Amino acid sequence: QVQLIESGGGLVQAGGSLRLSCAASGRIFSRLVMGWFRQTPGKEREFVAAISSSGGSTDYADSVKGRFTISRGNAKNTMFLQMNSLKPEDTAVYYCAAVETYSDSYYYTERYDYTDWGQGTQVTVSS
Secondary structure, three states, X not given: OOEEEEEOOEEEEOOOOEEEEEEEEOOOHHHXXXXXXXXXXXXXXXXXXXXXXXXXXXXXXXXXXXXXXXXXXXHXXXXXXXXXXXXXXXXXXXXXXXXXXXXXXXXXXXXXXXXXXXXXXXXXXXX
């Protein structure tokens, strides 16, 4: 089992930036596919971004493509989500997710593909 702790959320004006972090422990970080999801009240948790265990493959939801960047730093067992040009519709609780893999290049975009989740961090974008 992996433990995930998100941080970096907060309040920012539209057009601003935030950098989210996800610290992982309990498993070998280099063997984890990592992802970011977000959720607003009354809606399902939706995919934001994913990164392969090697860091060489990434994917993004169309709504954030070109604005968000996912990355990982294996030395610190940490994943990041750099969010630029934020919009009010980006307001949500952001969750870090992980699943163990034996492939260096695979990633996942569906909630049910992930086995472990962080507690979430609130991101609020004002206009």
